[in-house]
Structure formats: structure tokens, C-alpha cells
Amino acid sequence: MSGIISYGAYVPLWRLSRDAIGAAWGRPSLGGERSIANNDEDTVTMAIEAVLDCLAGIDRNSVDGLYFASTTAPFREKQCATLVAGAADLKPEIVTADFGNSLRAGTTALRAALDAVNSGSAQNIIVTAADCRLGYPRSDYEQNFGDAATALLVSKNGKPVANVKASYTISNEMYDVWRLDKDTFVQSWEDRFIIEHGYIENMSKAISGLMKKQNLAAGSVTKAVLYAPTARTQQQLARQLGFDPKTQLQDLLVNNLGVCGCAHSLLLLAAALEDAKESDKLLVASYGDGSDAFLIEVTAEVDKIKTGKRGVKGFLASKRMLPTYERYLSYRGILEPQPGESFRLFPSASVSWRERNWSLRFHGSKCKNCGLVTFPIQRVCYQCQSKDNYDEVRLSDKKGKVFTFSLDNLAGRSDDPIIPQMVIESELENARIYCVMTDCDPKEIKINMPVEMTFRKIYEGAGMYNYFWKCRPIR
Amino acid sequence: MESIKDKVAIIGMGCTKFGECWDLGLDDLAIEAAYEAYEDASIDPKDIQACWFGTVTAPVTGIGATHGVNPLKLRIPMTRVENWCITGHETLRNACFGVASGMYDIVLALGVEKLKDTGFPGLGTGRGMGPVLEARRTSPGSFSLIATRYFYTYGLSPEEGKTTIGKIAVKNHNNGSMSPKAHFRNKITLEQVMNAPIIAWPLGLFDCCGNSDGAAAAILVPASQAKKFRVDPVYIKGLGQSFDPLLPHARPKFDWLNWDALQNSSRQAYEQAGIRNPREELNIAEVHDCFTITELIIYENFGFSAQGKAKEDIDAGFFELFGGLPVNADGGLKCFGHPVGASGLRMTYEVYKQIQGKAQTPERQLKNVKLGLSHTFGGPPQVSAVAILGRDLG
Numbered sequence: 001m002s003g004i005i006s007y008g009a010y011v012p013l014w015r016l017s018r019d020a021i022g023a024a025w026g027r028p029s030l031g032g033e034r035s036i037a038n039n040d041e042d043t044v045t046m047a048i049e050a051v052l053d054c055l056a057g058i059d060r061n062s063v064d065g066l067y068f069a070s071t072t073a074p075f076r077e078k079q080c081a082t083l084v085a086g087a088a089d090l091k092p093e094i095v096t097a098d099f100g101n102s103l104r105a106g107t108t109a110l111r112a113a114l115d116a117v118n119s120g121s122a123q124n125i126i127v128t129a130a131d132c133r134l135g136y137p138r139s140d141y142e143q144n145f146g147d148a149a150t151a152l153l154v155s156k157n158g159k160p161v162a163n164v165k166a167s168y169t170i171s172n173e174m175y176d177v178w179r180l181d182k183d184t185f186v187q188s189w190e191d192r193f194i195i196e197h198g199y200i201e202n203m204s205k206a207i208s209g210l211m212k213k214q215n216l217a218a219g220s221v222t223k224a225v226l227y228a229p230t231a232r233t234q235q236q237l238a239r240q241l242g243f244d245p246k247t248q249l250q251d252l253l254v255n256n257l258g259v260c261g262c263a264h265s266l267l268l269l270a271a272a273l274e275d276a277k278e279s280d281k282l283l284v285a286s287y288g289d290g291s292d293a294f295l296i297e298v299t300a301e302v303d304k305i306k307t308g309k310r311g312v313k314g315f316l317a318s319k320r321m322l323p324t325y326e327r328y329l330s331y332r333g334i335l336e337p338q339p340g341e342s343f344r345l346f347p348s349a350s351v352s353w354r355e356r357n358w359s360l361r362f363h364g365s366k367c368k369n370c371g372l373v374t375f376p377i378q379r380v381c382y383q384c385q386s387k388d389n390y391d392e393v394r395l396s397d398k399k400g401k402v403f404t405f406s407l408d409n410l411a412g413r414s415d416d417p418i419i420p421q422m423v424i425e426s427e428l429e430n431a432r433i434y435c436v437m438t439d440c441d442p443k444e445i446k447i448n449m450p451v452e453m454t455f456r457k458i459y460e461g462a463g464m465y466n467y468f469w470k471c472r473p474i475r
Numbered sequence: 476m477e478s479i480k481d482k483v484a485i486i487g488m489g490c491t492k493f494g495e496c497w498d499l500g501l502d503d504l505a506i507e508a509a510y511e512a513y514e515d516a517s518i519d520p521k522d523i524q525a526c527w528f529g530t531v532t533a534p535v536t537g538i539g540a541t542h543g544v545n546p547l548k549l550r551i552p553m554t555r556v557e558n559w560c561i562t563g564h565e566t567l568r569n570a571c572f573g574v575a576s577g578m579y580d581i582v583l584a585l586g587v588e589k590l591k592d593t594g595f596p597g598l599g600t601g602r603g604m605g606p607v608l609e610a611r612r613t614s615p616g617s618f619s620l621i622a623t624r625y626f627y628t629y630g631l632s633p634e635e636g637k638t639t640i641g642k643i644a645v646k647n648h649n650n651g652s653m654s655p656k657a658h659f660r661n662k663i664t665l666e667q668v669m670n671a672p673i674i675a676w677p678l679g680l681f682d683c684c685g686n687s688d689g690a691a692a693a694i695l696v697p698a699s700q701a702k703k704f705r706v707d708p709v710y711i712k713g714l715g716q717s718f719d720p721l722l723p724h725a726r727p728k729f730d731w732l733n734w735d736a737l738q739n740s741s742r743q744a745y746e747q748a749g750i751r752n753p754r755e756e757l758n759i760a761e762v763h764d765c766f767t768i769t770e771l772i773i774y775e776n777f778g779f780s781a782q783g784k785a786k787e788d789i790d791a792g793f794f795e796l797f798g799g800l801p802v803n804a805d806g807g808l809k810c811f812g813h814p815v816g817a818s819g820l821r822m823t824y825e826v827y828k829q830i831q832g833k834a835q836t837p838e839r840q841l842k843n844v845k846l847g848l849s850h851t852f853g854g855p856p857q858v859s860a861v862a863i864l865g866r867d868l869g
Contacts, residue, residue: 347606347607352606372727374721374725375725376608376725382726382727383727403624404623404624406616406617406619406620406622406623406677407619407675407676408615408616408675408676409672409674410613410615411612411613421611421616423620423723423724430727432724432726432729433724433725434724442676447627458606468608
């Protein structure tokens with residue numbers, strides 16, 4: 001029987017009050033706030049954060065597969081899983097795959113990972129799901145959606161925090177919510193139809209099927225972890241299936257996060273695991289072109305795994321409010337920002353490939369002769385001039401502190417005009433790293449301020465997205 | 476290793492008006508500077524045997540020495556020189572070596588830069604750090620990293636730090652107001668400097684040099700033949716140049732105060748020129764004030780001020796026009812802007828004219844200038860070039 005060894009989550013720092021969105025359009029606010037990915041984030045960068053949260057304290061060389069799920073992947077052709085695995089500094093000898101096109105992609109990836117470890121074709125697979133969907137400006141979706149990522153490490157061995165006892169899947173073909181290949185915004189059919197014959201009908205079939213298969217009564221489920229487009233629909237489903245919405249229902253997190261596409265059901269599972277105790281039974285169900293349902297039983301390990309992990313709660317608690325709705329439009333490219341960055345060099349595929357060990361994996365070099373650590377990798381040591389005599393050391397998981405900085409008003413884009421340039425000193429051998437700071441209030445930056453590294457999208461050019469590491473105040 | 480001292484002389488120099496030369500192309504600037512130098516040296520263009528041609532932003536108009544060949548119609552060996560912000564000095568240095576080697580008797584060093592065709596209003600940035608590290612770097616951003624660390628190291632509040640470097644801007648603008656060829660000729664007050672918009676914190680508008688077009692040129696001959704051309708040739712006393720290995724941003728343990736390139740290049744030039752105490756022996760210094768903080772760290776790395784003591788000298792007016800050691804008597808990069816390939820030669824032009832007693836305006840002429848220094852500094856990684864010029868042989 002396979003189990004979940006660890007879980008991780010990521011919620012962007014920025015939140016937007018739904019009142020601000022409502023006010024922009026003269027419409028009622030749905031209340032609360034939603035998460036907004038920064039203008040240097042996408043589903044790949046968010047997934048990497050969740051993967052790193054999931055792998056806190058776990059040997060990265062033990063991972064032998066990574067599945068990435070998203071309906072808003074930055075690439076149509078080119079895998080995202082390989083990019084996530086590279087930035088997470090996983091070994092190259094792993095299985096990678098992307099899952100997409102459905103709100104169910106996250107749980108489909110989880111099923112595939114469970115099948116792989118159960119069959120013995122892989123030992124440990126990390127599943128990550130991230131989404132950053134766009135509702136039409138003025139639509140309810142725009143207020144309701146959120147941006148987030150989550151990750152689960154599954155294995156047949158090890159010490160699971162929860163065992164996956166059974167699963168049940170329903171496939172369903174209909175236009176309920178969709179995007180054509182050329183669409184930016186989510187389309188949908190009439191609400192009453194898609195709730196009744198899409199959501200309620202398919203979720204009920206999958207969950208009832210699972211409960212029947214497992215001889216499970218509603219009362220013996222500790223928590224129903226149910227994806228839903230809105231909190232009201234979730235409660236309607238829970239009541240219909242015989243769960244007590246007050247005590248048995250995992251909060252949908254819509255009030256302080258939003259509904260985060262194909263990442264959401266796995267994110268709710270991570271949130272449920274944060275509050276779970278030994279022998280709790282979790283019934284998890286996702287929705288999208290059908291439904292996947294899982295029965296999951298929590299073990300005593302669930303308390304031990306929390307060390308070093310931020311999880312859903314940690315990331316939700318760490319936030320800053322985006323000042324305006326217009327800023328959100330610009331962050332998502334709905335309003336085009338004036339680009340700035342006048343002097344950028346375009347990325348080069350061969351340069352990115354050749355320099356991948358420092359630019360993607362964020363390795364520095366540690367001289368075997370004198371021990372000096374330098375970033376980026378130096379073939380000839382700065383201190384003792386030893387040639388090609390170094391080990392690579394990972395700096396992405398090391399904290400640092402600001403050594404010196406500038407707040408550059410020339411280099412930014414119009415929606416983020418100040419670029420905080422940093423020289424930071426890593427906690428690893430005081431290696432110096434030059435980078436930009438993100439997710440911060442420039443006014444609060446000081447010498448010696450503690451920072452951590454985060455993988456971000458730098459800019460677009462030569463038909464490519466260019467990614468690199470930045471630092472941020474510790475969240 | 477030999478010294479360059481007293482082997483080469485400058486017998487003519489030219490310098491265009493610096494500024495937003497919308498009506499002058501790169502070719503026009505090259506012609507203006509070269510022909511002033513020909514006239515100053517009383518030579519015919521046909522006398523020139525070789526040319527070193529310095530420019531940085533070549534991709535706008537072409538590469539190689541093309542921009543020198545086309546306007547000047549020279550049918551001689553020509554070499555294009557590019558080495559970041561020290562390009563002007565590198566042009567001079569390599570031309571000097573052409574003469575000192577005995578290979579040529581009359582050569583032209585010409586530096587030209589046409590920045591105002593790029594469409595970007597501020598001082599541009601270097602390239603070469605790669606598509607990811609380079610992503611958001613500008614020159615003011617890079618140099619402000621020095622200021623932030625300097626203020627922190629010496630416990631200066633932002634107000635104290637900005638006041639200290641602000642006085643450099645006030646000084647240079649005062650000098651530049653007397654320079655007919657300067658881009659900016661306005662006097663400014665410390666209050667204006669302090670209240671100016673921030674370009675890259677902590678550097679404000681007046682802490683940054685402008686973005687200008689310009690060109691400057693020098694005619695060089697062996698020192699032994701110089702008096703045949705004019706009564707007041709100016710002699711090359713020392714030429715220093717050094718790089719710092721590795722970006723300062725990435726350099727382990729680097730204190731951001733002691734710059735190898737500055738210290739090495741000035742030491743080489745002082746040793747060749749026989750200078751032991753530059754603060755006392757130099758009569759003028761034209762240094763690389765691309766940003767006010769840059770001029771401050773140059774004081775300390777060149778031995779003009781003790782480490783950490785530049786503030787005391789600034790407050791005492793030591794570097795002002797008629798102070799102990801006048802620095803940037805023509806207004807510096809602050810007032811001329813920094814057309815990269817031209818700057819080193821433009822600074823050398825000021826030292827040359829001051830030594831001859833021919834500063835363009837009498838109120839700026841210093842008394843009895845025997846020994847002067849010109850200097851440019853760029854990167855990253857940092858590279859610095861120093862030329863020391865003297866009035867007398869020996």
C-alpha cells in the first residue's frame with residue numbers, strides 16, 4: 001500500500017481584497033481576499049516553491065520522479081516537470097511528466113504516481129500542481145480564483161504521514177468550464193446546469209462509489225476534503241452525501257486564498273493533513289471532467305513531518321496586500337506594463353543549457369584546495385588560483401543576509417518601478433551572491449537583513465521565458 | 476620591465492563640445508576632434524602613420540575601425556580599441572606603445588562615442604554579465620551598491636552620506652560652469668542635490684553623470700622629437716592599467732572599499748612617474764566621477780585621502796578648483812557626461828591644456844601645473860586606467 005511521505009504548499013505573498021475588485025467594477029464584493037502571483041511568478045516557479053516546502057529535511061537524491069500538473073503551464077511544447085526538477089536540484093535520473101488540461105490534473109497526476117510506486121517502477125515520486133487561472137475582468141471568477149501550488153511526495157516505502165487506502169474515478173464529458181486553445185480567460189456554461197449535472201452529479205458518483213467499495217459510512221469519515229467552485233456548492237454536496245458541514249468539512253480556503261484550479265484539491269489535502277491526527281480518515285475528492293476520490297488514513301508520522309515546513313498555514317499567514325486592482329491586471333499581463341529593463345540581454349538556449357548548474361540548480365563552487373565558496377561557479381579559484389579543483393555546492397536552500405543594496409528606479413517595469421539590487425552573503429561560507437530582491441517593500445531593506453532564495457521568471461525574450469533566482473525577505 | 480616615462484609626448488589635442496549632439500553623427504564627432512588635434516599639432520593628416528580608434532557602442536554604426544576610416548579617409552594601420560569605460564585611455568595607452576616601440580613617429584589616438592542615438596536618456600549600462608545576472612542591472616544601480624556599503628562601514632547616516640558626496644557634485648558643477656565644451660554648465664546648490672529625484676538609492680539625479688556625445692583626440696610623437704613641433708609639448712610620465720578579477724558582487728570577502736583596479740593602476744603610474752606622495756606632488760587630477768560616490772572612493776584608493784577620511788578633505792574643500800589638489804577642474808564627467816570612448820582623452824585634454832596654461836577660460840586656469848593625472852574606471856568587473864602627464868622632461 002502506498003502512502004504520502006510528505007506534503008508542501010505555496011501561496012504567493014500578495015493578496016488582493018475582493019472589495020477592491022468589486023469597487024473597480026461597481027459590483028458586489030464576494031468578501032475576503034484572494035492570492036495573486038507576483039509578476040515574476042508563474043505555475044512553474046510556484047510549483048518549485050511547493051516542491052521545496054515538501055522536501056524540507058528530505059534527501060533530494062531519494063526522489064526518482066516528478067509529475068507537474070497545471071491548466072496554466074507556461075509552455076505548450078516543452079516540459080515543465082524538467083524545469084521544476086532542475087531548479088529543485090533533483091538528480092537527472094528521474095521520471096518526469098506534465099499533466100494538464102483539466103481541473104482534475106492534480107489528482108490525475110497523484111493517481112499516476114500512486115500507480116507507479118505501487119507497481120514498483122519508481123520508489124518516490126513527487127507530485128506538484130500549480131495554477132494561476134484568469135477569470136474575465138468583472139466576472140465572479142476573477143474574484144473567486146486564487147493562485148497557489150502544492151506538492152505531495154508518495155512512496156511505497158518509508159514512513160508515510162498518511163496511507164492511500166483506495167481510490168475511485170469517474171470520467172465525464174461536458175462543457176462546464178473550459179478554455180479553447182486560444183483562450184486566455186475561463187469560459188463557462190450556465191451555473192445551474194454545470195453545478196447540477198457537472199459538479200454535484202460527478203462528485204456524488206465518485207464519492208459514493210468509493211464509500212460503497214470501502215463499506216464506509218459518512219459518519220466514519222473524519223474530514224471530507226472536497227474541491228468545489230464555491231463554498232456554498234461545497235456545503236450543498238457535503239449535506240447531500242450525509243456529512244456534517246460544521247464538523248466534517250475541510251474549509252475551502254476561499255475566503256483568504258481563492259479556488260486555485262487543479263492545485264486546489266491537493267492543497268486542501270495538505271491543509272487537512274496539517275490539522276490531522278493519527279488514524280483520521282480523510283475523504284478527498286477533486287472535480288474536473290469527472291472526479292477522482294481517495295480514502296486516506298493518517299498515521300502517527302503526521303506530527304513529525306511539520307518541522308521546517310511552512311505548509312498552507314505558514315504561507316497563508318505570510319502576506320502583503322496588493323495596493324490596487326490595476327496592479328493585479330498588470331501583474332497578469334491583462335494591462336500591458338511598460339517593460340523597462342532597456343538593456344537586457346536576450347536569453348540563449350545554449351547559454352542557459354551550458355550554465356544550468358549555477359543558473360538553474362544554483363550551485364556555487366567550493367575550492368578543494370582552500371575551501372573558498374564562490375557564486376557563480378569559478379573554474380579557477382579567486383583566492384588560490386587552483387584550476388578545475390572544486391566541488392559544486394547548492395546555495396538555493398541556504399539563507400543569507402544583505403551585504404549591500406541599491407534601489408534602482410531605472411531598471412524596473414512600470415508596475416514595479418523600483419528594482420532592489422542586492423549583494424547578499426550566504427550562510428554557506430559567506431559566499432557572495434548578486435541578485436534582485438522580490439516580494440518586499442523596498443523601504444524596509446537594510447544591510448544585514450535576513451533573506452532566502454526564490455526561483456523566479458526574469459523576463460521574456462528571444463521567444464523564451466528566462467528564469468533565475470532572486471532573494472526575498474524570509475517568509 | 477621598462478617605464479614609459481619621457482618616451483612619448485603629446486604635441487596636439489582636440490576635443491569636441493560634449494552634449495546632446497543631435498545634429499552630429501559619429502563621423503562628424505571624429506572629424507571635429509581629429510582636425511582640432513591636427514591644427515593644434517600643426518601637422519597634415521598625411522603625416523599620421525597609425526591610428527588607434529576607441530569606441531564602445533559600435534553596433535549602432537558598425538564594428539572594427541570603420542567609423543574612423545570612413546570620415547577621416549586615412550589609409551594607414553588602424554586598430555579599434557574597446558575596454559569598457561577606460562576605452563579612451565586604452566586608445567592613448569596603445570598609441571603610446573606604438574610610438575615608444577619605435578615602430579611609428581606620428582600617431583593619432585582618437586576616442587568617439589555617440590550615445591544619444593540609443594533612445595535611452597540615462598547613462599546606459601554595461602553588458603556581459605549574461606542573460607540572467609544582467610537582467611536588471613544599470614550603472615547607477617551598480618555604483619549605488621558602493622555608496623550604501625560605504626555609508627554603513629563608516630557609520631554615516633543617509634543624510635550625512637548624501638551630503639558628503641553631494642558636495643562633490645556641487646564642486647564639479649561649479650568647475651563645469653566655466654567649461655565652454657561641457658554638456659552641463661549650471662552651478663548647483665547642495666540643497667538642489669539633496670532634493671533631487673532618486674535614480675538608484677542612495678544616488679540622486681545630481682550624483683549621476685549625464686548621457687552625452689563627444690570625441691577627443693591626441694597626436695603623439697617620440698619625446699625626443701616633440702620640440703620640433705611645438706615649444707610646449709606635454710610628456711607622458713606614467714601609464715597604469717588594471718582589472719579586478721571577478722565581479723565585485725561575487726568576490727568573496729570583498730569589502731567594497733579597497734578596489735584592486737584603482738590601487739594597482741595608480742601605483743603603476745606613480746612608480747613610473749616617480750611620484751611618492753600624489754596628494755602633494757600632483758597639481759591636477761581628472762578622475763572618473765561617473766557617480767559622486769565613485770570620485771570619493773577614488774580619493775581614498777589613489778592616496779589623495781586616507782581610507783575613511785575623504786569626508787574630512789571634502790568638507791575642507793581640498794579638492795576644489797584652487798584647493799590643495801584640484802580634482803575635475805573642467806567639471807568632470809558630471810558636466811561633460813560620459814561618451815565612453817571619448818572620456819579618457821577628454822580628461823587628458825584638460826590636463827594637457829592646464830599644463831600648457833591654455834585652459835579655455837582664464838578663471839579656471841590653475842597656476843604652475845607641472846604634473847597632472849587623468850583616470851577612467853569602468854566595468855564590471857572593474858577596470859581602471861591612469862595616465863600621468865608632465866610639463867618637463869626628467
